[in-house]
Amino acid sequence: MIPTELKTKLQSRVSAAITNREAAVDVMKALQAHYGWLTDEAVVEAAELLGLSPLQVEELATFYEMIYRRPVGRSVIHVCDSISCWAMGGESLLSHLSGLLGIKPGETTTDGTFTLLPCCCLGNCGEAPAVMIGDTICGRVTVENAAGLIERERNR
């Protein structure tokens, strides 16, 4: 169940939209921020708010890279695996991060803090290799400075 305050906020977002479903991505993101990921319960709640069927919400949710239909850690570490980052050592950075966190790409640390996910171009190609930790995009990430970035996020 979502708090009444959040529900009211989302109801007014939906009624300000040109059509209900125009607000779908905003509603899914808000529910994801509340639950940590888009739970089955959240899919049903989003459907109610938007006047859609849960199946219609599901077909949107599964389309987007950054809507998570499975549990993720408190912070998701997205590591760009597209061409500029690949050219600048992105593959070894991903395996280094994987070693630092003790998890494979796609997994979450046992304490629930981090999920490690490869992702497509973050639009920071000039500072490759690039990583997005939570909402923050970092550039020129190296084997030397990666551990520091992770610690900073852990203590945030």
Next chain:
Amino acid sequence: MEQILFRHNKPERCVTFAEYKSEGGFAALKKALAGMSPDEVQQAVMDSGIRGRGGAGFPTGKKWSFVPRNLTGPRWLICNCDEMEPGTYKDRILLEANPYSLIEGMVLACYAIGVRHSFIFIRRGYEQAATNLRRAIAEATAEGLLGENILGSGFSCDIDVHVSAGRYICGEETALMNALEGKRANPRAKPPFPAIKGLWGGPTVVNNVESLANVPYIIAQGAQWFKETAATPEAAGMKLFCVSGHVANPACFELPLGMSLGEIIDGPCGGMRPGSSFKACLPGGASTPYFTADHWGVPMDFDPVAKAGSRLGTGGIVVFDQQTCMVAATLNLVRFYARESCGWCTPCREGLPFVVHTLEQIESGNGSEEHIAILKEHVKYLNYAFCALAPGAMGPVDGLLKHFEDEILEHIKTGNCPCRN
């Protein structure tokens, strides 16, 4: 060198509303609303020769002219800031430095086309750009430069910011309209083209950030002036080139269209990084066939790049040095497209994973000459896919076959990567 979009840039921070205004910002909007008809604004954009900066290079003024006049019912303008094509980051750099040119350009475009309500579609990850835009929209609205009865002219328009949740295909203009409507973002069939039947069935113009942000300067300083900022008489205007890869200074530069590839790399990019020599580049983002050292003198403008067998695309130049395996680079690129395929049509959904598999065989030393034939066939047949994603995916494969067949053959003959040692 003269700058257009970057002229207001301040070191390490975003320009402020007050600075933008005092440096001539919003003068174009005032000029247009005080003394130009919508047709005159459209004609100026047409005369400037500006071509779309989002990848396809379609003339912007001409695109606007396809919107039927005197239709009742709403029509729409969408600014495309999805920018998920690997190697492309110019729109982010622009909006982090200055969101105001885009806002002013959008109001001018809305005026020219007769749009009341417009959208900026921004990718996930560009939260800073979205924040800058929301602030700029609030500031402009408070000063009567946006919203109801702009500058007392009787013309009204709004801009909405929509932040997406990450998917490359959302940048394709018809998929984008589905995404904005809150539908699964598969592309739509064309025709009908968006200018006739687009967002919610109304006439719609989709333009890239950079295309729209140039409009105020065309209106303020004139079409002819804009055209002549280019490096060659055939080209029109300046372009944001965002460079990445093995150069000494990978960054986003605003340069005259028509400057040669070599001048760009040896000039602002500072040449190759120490220890690297130039082998190849993607001249315009992830979907463009490679250029090699043979293309050093090609003017970086739409037609000359096309004549040389590639595309200017987004202006994202990704540079590779002598140690880069071009088979592996191509594999990385096609993997991206296979993953981002929206799955709607069979050639792309089934064909791209097959191309990935074929490149994997070659790269891992298990290739045969038959694989080259398979790749050639796919370059040809993926043109029949439903949208431009699949043909784009085959751009680098086409370049690989054209310029690096020796390198493919060496993988096949020796069962090894020639670049690894």
